[in-house]
Amino acid sequence: MDIEILEFQVPNENNKMLLVWDVEPSHTKAQVYEKLYNIFSCFGPLYLLKVCCNAPQNPPGFYALVKFYSAAQASKAQCHTDGQALFQTSPLKVRLGSRKTPHCHLTVKRRSLSHSHCVELANYFCGFNGWRTKIISLKELTDEHEAEGGVRFRRLKFGCELELSFPLHRQTINAAAVVEDSFTSTGEFGSAPSGIVELQRRCKLQRLVRERALVQAFSNVLLIRIGEEKLMVQVKDISGQLLPPVLTEEVVQVTEFSPDKHEDQDEDGLKLEFSFGQDKARDFIQDDFISQQTGNANNSAQ
Secondary structure (H helix, E strand, O other): OOEEEEEOEOOOOHHHEEEEEEEOOOOOHHHHHHHHHHHHOOOOOEEEEEEEEOOOOOOOOEEEEEEEOOHHHHHHHHHHHOOOOOOOOOOOEEEEOOOOOOOOOOOOOOOEOOHHHHHHHHHHHHOOOOOEEEEEEEEEEEEEEEOHHHOEEEEEEEEEEEEEEEHHHOEEEEEEEEEEEEEEEOOOOOOOOOHHHHHHHHHHHHHHHHHHHHHHHHOOEEEEEEOOOEEEEEEOOOOOOOOOOHHHOOEEEOOOOOHHHHHHHHHHOOOOOOOOOOHHHHHHHHHHHHHHHHHHHHHHHO
8 A cells, every 4th residue: 555755845856747748729828827827726736827928939838837845636637638638639748757956955944835735635634624723822022213314113923832633633732923014204203103014914924923833833733645545644743852942942033934935936946857758748848947047137138
């Protein structure tokens, strides 16, 4: 019986990536995205689906990159879709990727999934009622100090500690996070910042700190799939790690922290080379990616 261990981390393994090409230009890019999503999401939740136009030197059409959370689901999708026409007249080519990275001997630290991806993955495999969260503490530490020119800086800092539990599996874990934000009041010295602005910032920080604490908790959870039907949830052994006080946790500057931008860095900055045992197909894909990356670099330079 096959056993697969899933972590709440960005899936970068080759056996979780599919490359689809020979997509006809009979549909728009948006239509191709929708059709591919409907097809591949039937096999399991997708971390990423990216549709690209072929490079100018290649025949008109599209190709796509699909990332699954599960290697087993990616393999099943590849077997059932490769060589099938699906939504067009000619068959599609679907292959498991083989990404070549320089300095492959170096260990690259994997990133945790974003809050939305953690929730999506947990809901799919554990069910909407299969996991729970409880806020243990939500603290505020606000600091205010004077700067040159009579400008008063207002700093808001929130810390959160929560409990993540999986009742059916009798697994529980605690996690903590801290976020902060600062802004100024440019009015007369001593005047308070706008109440509306401060209220908006407080609401944003409270939401962000809860989400970041939940991401931290999920990062220590393992989903163990046994075959197609059975699932076990296991919490990593962190008994040797002391949970720091919530307000001494590493601080995240909200003004510099953008979950969506950080998450898209892996998706938009693709510099991949795929090898499928077919030189023509490999060269086709490599040339396409290189052309797009060169074009993006030129646009940035301009």
